[in-house]
Amino acid sequence: MHKKAKIVAIANQKGGVGKTTTAINLSAALSAKKKHTLLVDSDPQGNASSGVGVKVKKTSLHLYHAFSSNCTVNDIVARSSVDKLDVIPSNIDLVAAEIEMINFEHREFRLKNILDPLLPLYDYIVIDCPPSLGLLTLNALTAANSVLIPMQCEYFAMEGLAQLVHTIRSVKKSFNPQLFVEGLVLTMFDKRNRLTHQVADEIKNHFKEQLFETVIPRNVRLSESPSHGQSIFDYDIQSSGAAAYLSLAKEFLKKQG
DSSP, X not given: OOOXXXXXXXXXXXXXXXXXXHHHHHHHHHHHTTOOEEEEEOSTTXXXXXXXXXXXXXXXXXXXXXXXXXXXXXXXXXXXXSTTEEEEOOOTTHHHHHHHHTTSTTGGGHHHHHHGGGGGGOSEEEEEOOSSOSHHHHHHHHHOSEEEEXXXXXXXXXXXXXXXXXXXHHHHHHTOTTOEEXXXXXXXXXXXXXXXXXXXXXXXXXXXXGEEEEEEEOOHHHHHGGGGTOOHHHHOTTSHHHHHHHHHHHHHHHHTO
């Protein structure tokens, strides 16, 4: 029996919550655990691509070209700087895909159809969603088996969550009945900050069952690594950030049974 990749969307319409950092380093950690992984950069900012060493300006084919049917998906898969990790890169052109798709029939299924031929080639496909609930995120949620939600422990953390959960429910109802929430992961955790603990406690109370035990700390090395085109494991394997993402990958894999 052929394996079929599990697709996980990393989503939160709030920017700056560690979404791309989580997409990069969870993918890299899964690869380190000998899982063939594909990172799909579905954010026009292209930070996940450059964060794993893909020189976006020098890459001629991006996710946009697959959306606009200008090439096949195999043409756009690139090697990353991480062993066993491939990437579908993205750049600012992807903004146009969102506009062009408005006129397409079955536009919510474009990404699902793009990724379908790749399912037998990977164990996991991780999609980095843009920080909005537009058509690109809708496509990611329609293509995915599950959603992993990074949440920063700050005052307004819960605010956007209700909206995201509502969107996930709508997608489940209309396009993707199998979709479920893989879990929430607390990011940028500053243990010296009292508010951080209060917010973490509030999230735990609301989402006890769905919260990953692993907490991602606020860590300078983690925020530096993408600008060097490296995952945290290549940049500083000794850092608390690297330990946290390895632990998250372990916990994630354990959930897969």
